[in-house]
Amino acid sequence: MEKVYEPAIHLNHVDFQIGDSKIIQNITGSFPKGKITTLVGPSGAGKTTLLKMCNGLISPTAGEIFIHNELISTYNPVDLRRNVGMALQSAPMIKGTVYENLELPLKLQNKKLAETGAISYLGDVGLDRSFLNKNAVDLSGGQRQKVSIARTLVNQSEILLLDEITSALDRASVKEIEELIVKINNKYNVTMIWITHNLEQALKIGHYTWVLMKGEVIETGESKLLENPQNELVKRFVQGVME
Amino acid sequence: MSYLALSLTLIFVLIPLILSKTLNLGLEKDTFIATVRSIIQLLAVGYVLKFVFDSEHLIYIFLMIALMIGTATLNARKKGKSIDGITWKIAFTLLTVEVLTQGIILGFQIVPATAQYIIPISGMIIGNSMVLSILFLNRFTAEMSAHRDQVELILSLGGTPKQATHHQLISAIKASMIPTIESQKTIGLVQLPGMMSGQIIAGADPIQAVQFQLLIVFILLTTAAMSSIFLGFLSYPTLFNDRMQMLKEKF
Numbered sequence: 442m443e444k445v446y447e448p449a450i451h452l453n454h455v456d457f458q459i460g461d462s463k464i465i466q467n468i469t470g471s472f473p474k475g476k477i478t479t480l481v482g483p484s485g486a487g488k489t490t491l492l493k494m495c496n497g498l499i500s501p502t503a504g505e506i507f508i509h510n511e512l513i514s515t516y517n518p519v520d521l522r523r524n525v526g527m528a529l530q531s532a533p534m535i536k537g538t539v540y541e542n543l544e545l546p547l548k549l550q551n552k553k554l555a556e557t558g559a560i561s562y563l564g565d566v567g568l569d570r571s572f573l574n575k576n577a578v579d580l581s582g583g584q585r586q587k588v589s590i591a592r593t594l595v596n597q598s599e600i601l602l603l604d605e606i607t608s609a610l611d612r613a614s615v616k617e618i619e620e621l622i623v624k625i626n627n628k629y630n631v632t633m634i635w636i637t638h639n640l641e642q643a644l645k646i647g648h649y650t651w652v653l654m655k656g657e658v659i660e661t662g663e664s665k666l667l668e669n670p671q672n673e674l675v676k677r678f679v680q681g682v683m684e
Numbered sequence: 685m686s687y688l689a690l691s692l693t694l695i696f697v698l699i700p701l702i703l704s705k706t707l708n709l710g711l712e713k714d715t716f717i718a719t720v721r722s723i724i725q726l727l728a729v730g731y732v733l734k735f736v737f738d739s740e741h742l743i744y745i746f747l748m749i750a751l752m753i754g755t756a757t758l759n760a761r762k763k764g765k766s767i768d769g770i771t772w773k774i775a776f777t778l779l780t781v782e783v784l785t786q787g788i789i790l791g792f793q794i795v796p797a798t799a800q801y802i803i804p805i806s807g808m809i810i811g812n813s814m815v816l817s818i819l820f821l822n823r824f825t826a827e828m829s830a831h832r833d834q835v836e837l838i839l840s841l842g843g844t845p846k847q848a849t850h851h852q853l854i855s856a857i858k859a860s861m862i863p864t865i866e867s868q869k870t871i872g873l874v875q876l877p878g879m880m881s882g883q884i885i886a887g888a889d890p891i892q893a894v895q896f897q898l899l900i901v902f903i904l905l906t907t908a909a910m911s912s913i914f915l916g917f918l919s920y921p922t923l924f925n926d927r928m929q930m931l932k933e934k935f
Binding site for chain 2: 496497498499500514518519520522523526527529531533535536545550592593596
């Protein structure tokens with residue numbers, strides 16, 4: 442019998458639409474606490490929109506979202522976003538050095554980040570201390586993504602939302618990040634929701650997987666579902682990606 | 685100046701008209717409209733000012749200032765259509781800048797409290813404040829749409845809308861103030877300001893003209909700073925909702 446986990450996030454008949462266009466349609470389900478759930482699906486399926494709703498950057502146009510069993514609207518948006526961290530797909534950097542970017546989450550709370558702390562966060566994502574004083578605009582795409590992940594870790598959130606964080610990385614860096622995510626998940630019991638186009642990654646790292654298409658959840662379950670999907674659409678999607 | 689001399693000034697309108705026609709710039713119509721408008725508007729305001737100065741009635745002074753603020757607001761608001769209530773925000777900014785500046789000038793009796801001083805100085809305050817508002821809104825809306833990913837980043841990390849727009853606000857305030865500050869650095873060396881030149885041509889003592897010009901220069905600095913900062917702090921909250929989310933249609 443499948444073990445039932447306490448939900449970190451629960452969605453109840455959630456819709457999101459802009460004008461007449463439905464981006465998310467009637468999604469109900471839970472992201473288990475302390476587990477890694479991967480979101481897969483074709484571009485435009487609504488994965489990023491779903492993540493942004495969990496971080497409170499946007500609100501559902503219908504339905505409810507619960508974070509640790511409390512309605513999302515009852516949280517102060519600032520507290521919510523510190524508790525539910527998000528690494529954005531474009532890995533935007535503010536003007537300044539890598540250190541200033543890493544310090545940003547604390548600076549927003551009028552706190553400072555010790556240099557040793559910054560070096561430690563850089564080490565977590567496989568970057569050495571020489572990066573600390575580099576200008577963020579001089580970083581490569583992969584390095585930006587690594588700094589973006591390190592910056593998200595600074596708030597020490599209980600839930601982390603990761604939007605295609607390895608898409609611009611080389612194979613070696615992808616492996617490093619995957620190991621880091623697993624390490625953080627094991628060590629701090631952080632709940633992770635990870636959007637990825639890499640189905641092997643979803644299988645290897647994710648405890649659970651949601652397959653989204655056209656704003657709807659088509660299939661969910663343990664990540665091994667990707668090896669033998671029940672839904673015809675998911676079967677075709679998996680075959681298409683794997684080929 | 686005689687009417688003959690005044691009519692001869694139209695030579696300076698003919699020159700750009702001929703140049704535009706010769707070089708196919710297509711500016712003849714706009715030049716013609718601008719000329720006709722400036723003649724009508726300036727003559728009308730001349731007669732209105734004469735009436736107001738002669739009557740010395742407070743209500744006419746207020747009406748003149750209200751007309752200036754109204755016209756300046758309608759002109760500046762075109763640049764901030766994405767900001768809710770921009771008309772009232774600009775009107776409030778212009779009114780506040782005018783009241784504070786005139787309050788200091790008249791409160792300290794720097795100039796006599798007569799229409800002859802209040803109205804032209806108000807014109808300069810409100811005119812400068814309007815240009816600053818336009819420059820600020822232009823830059824602020826451009827900064828916000830160019831850097832929406834950074835605004836989203838700061839919000840996602842638990843920043844407030846004020847923190848998320850801080851960089852864009854500062855950039856827009858600085859950019860809108862630069863022309864005022866830069867033009868004042870070379871004042872008297874490169875260009876003689878219009879008001880001072882006018883006074884000198886009209887036969888005033890140059891030192892007296894310079895003293896008044898210094899007053900105006902300092903007033904313009906303070907109006908520049910106040911206009912962009914007031915408008916900035918009135919504008920940014922309307923780009924977000926009460927859940928501290930970016931209103932997409934505003935960016």
